[in-house]
Amino acid sequence: MGRRGEGEERKISSRGKVQSSGSKKNLRFDLHVHSSCSDGRDGVEEILEAAVAKKLDGIAITDHDSLEGTFEAERIVRDKKLNLLVIRGVEVSTADGHLLALGIRELPPRGRSPEETIEFVHQRGGIAIVSHPYHLFRHAMFRIPPCDAVEVYNSKYIFGIANWWAKKKAERLGLPMVAGSDAHMAKTVGLGVTIVEVEDDGGNDGGVVSAVLEAIRAGRVEIDGTKTSPAVFVGQTVRWVKRQLRPRPKR
């Protein structure tokens, strides 16, 4: 467990409104998306098109223990000149559960402790976000290691108390709070949006991506994940229950 009191005096801007002012601007990201490069249904191109259609400013393709989808996203955005920022990402299977690593180009080894994995990510200039903590049956962590942010809104599981509990823990630890759709198909991209306040760039994409990572680390984030059609959630939950009832090989 990380030092409980660490950062307690830090201002949690996730709770307040992020405002655009002066040279600052707000960018909308889905920071947690799976493609067919891991267990997602749809290909990267379809996901990127959905992100553009949903007026996101950027996306992180975060496949399980693979950076393939994220590199493909960079290629597609470049080739097709899409108006979308790609944050490199991967959802790492640590020994204790899932962890999102953003902003790195080297794959963290799976099966290490969260602390070791976070150190690996930090050494390579990235940030580490605990994904869907306290969610049952999701390879979730049941503690918050010293990380950069906590996913307190995971759009796949809004009915349980896990999101609420994750938020309570993040608040207590003074950690920035983010949202992610955890989409496994293009149509659910954008159901969990993190609004990030960055300096108005005027520079290149690499600079903006660094600014986004820094802003998340600094807690200049706000969650916008509540405008979701309940029908989608009901469908997801029914499918999830059916999956749990079906015998399946262990991942």
Ligand SMILES: [Zn+2]
């Ligand atoms: Zn996960």
Ligand SMILES: [Zn+2]
């Ligand atoms: Zn995921």
